[in-house]
Amino acid sequence: MKSLILSALLTLSAAPVLACETVTLGDLNIEHAWSRATIGADRPGVFYVEITNNGSTDDALIGIATPAAGMPMLHETVVTDGVASMPHAMSIPVPAGESVELAPGGYHGMLMGLTATLAEGDSFPVTLSFQKSGEVVVNVEVLSLRAEGPDCDDAN
Amino acid sequence: MRLTRLQKILWAAAGLATLVYGLLVLLPNRTPEAVPQADFRPTFSLPDAEGRMRTPAEFAGQHLLVFFGFTNCPDVCPTTLSEVAQVMDDLGDDAALVQPLFISIDPERDRRLGLAEFTAAFHPSIIGLAGDEAQTRAAADSFRIFYAREGDTAAPDGYTMSHSPALYLISPEGDWLRQFTYGTPATDILADLQPRL
Numbered sequence: 367m368k369s370l371i372l373s374a375l376l377t378l379s380a381a382p383v384l385a386c387e388t389v390t391l392g393d394l395n396i397e398h399a400w401s402r403a404t405i406g407a408d409r410p411g412v413f414y415v416e417i418t419n420n421g422s423t424d425d426a427l428i429g430i431a432t433p434a435a436g437m438p439m440l441h442e443t444v445v446t447d448g449v450a451s452m453p454h455a456m457s458i459p460v461p462a463g464e465s466v467e468l469a470p471g472g473y474h475g476m477l478m479g480l481t482a483t484l485a486e487g488d489s490f491p492v493t494l495s496f497q498k499s500g501e502v503v504v505n506v507e508v509l510s511l512r513a514e515g516p517d518c519d520d521a522n
Numbered sequence: 523m524r525l526t527r528l529q530k531i532l533w534a535a536a537g538l539a540t541l542v543y544g545l546l547v548l549l550p551n552r553t554p555e556a557v558p559q560a561d562f563r564p565t566f567s568l569p570d571a572e573g574r575m576r577t578p579a580e581f582a583g584q585h586l587l588v589f590f591g592f593t594n595c596p597d598v599c600p601t602t603l604s605e606v607a608q609v610m611d612d613l614g615d616d617a618a619l620v621q622p623l624f625i626s627i628d629p630e631r632d633r634r635l636g637l638a639e640f641t642a643a644f645h646p647s648i649i650g651l652a653g654d655e656a657q658t659r660a661a662a663d664s665f666r667i668f669y670a671r672e673g674d675t676a677a678p679d680g681y682t683m684s685h686s687p688a689l690y691l692i693s694p695e696g697d698w699l700r701q702f703t704y705g706t707p708a709t710d711i712l713a714d715l716q717p718r719l
């Protein structure tokens with residue numbers, strides 16, 4: 367019965383966009399997992415996500431893994447004195463009670479060595495590794511090359 | 523209040539740190555992007571994806587929106603090019619008065635990976651230019667922008683590029699008008715551009 371209600375709810379909710387799903391891992395809420403379409407597989411892809419720590423213990427994102435890329439890595443775009451570069455991020459802090467965004471122009475997952483072209487509408491799994499909370503798999507939705515983020519109605 | 527020896531050392535260290543920080547703040551930036559009045563003339567002589575040489579002369583009468591970047595850049599470059607694409611869409615009939623240019627600062631690899639398909643994926647109006655090292659450096663110098671190749675064993679081909687991520691607006695007469703810093707929304711660029719056309 368419970369699952370019936372749940373499936374009914376899922377069917378009723380408008381526009382079930384993958385990037386708008388929320389995945390929970392302990393005190394962590396993980397949502398808005400998305401990527402941009404690529405032109406072929408020779409250039410790196412990108413991975414963005416938003417993580418909220420509702421707990422009272424600081425955590426950190428320390429790694430990503432995915433079958434979509436041979437060499438996924440955490441990066442941070444930094445603009446210093448008007449020059450942009452993207453050094454590796456050894457770990458991305460997710461402090462207690464705060465949200466951290468992997469978003470254009472900041473932290474991002476750099477998906478090097480793509481195994482296939484990422485086409486708009488595709489999705490692929492990414493395993494997130496946290497220092498304290500462990501691992502969780504999120505489904506990443508591939509949006510258009512021109513996308514700046516998923517269009518989620520977070521009010522519902 | 524009596525300070526222990528350790529406390530004295532800590533206070534001295536804090537004082538020194540403040541001094542060093544102050545000096546760093548006062549030192550000039552390593553790039554002159556914030557030049558308020560342009561006393562320089564941006565120019566370029568670079569081949570497009572088909573190998574045809576392009577110079578500002580052929581765009582006389584059009585405003586130029588110029589972005590320096592590289593196609594192996596999945597984070598910063600798509601953001602700016604998406605905004606340029608949005609501006610071109612929103613300009614409507616005035617789009618003919620504006621020519622967006624993507625100048626590769628990683629020309630050899632970008633030509634190999636495909637320059638035209640990259641720019642076209644964002645907007646058909648964007649012209650991609652990729653010259654040799656000397657032509658690229660000359661163009662960047664004339665725009666007073668910075669770019670550098672940075673060794674990175676983890677990166678594809680063992681290197682990545684750092685670069686000025688701003689968007690530059692050049693007048694129909696070829697004068698430097700202004701820059702839009704990285705992250706300027708398309709609506710702001712459009713609002714600045716429309717009264718000029």
Ligand SMILES: [Cu+2]
Nearest residue numbers: 441452476597
């Ligand atoms: Cu990166």
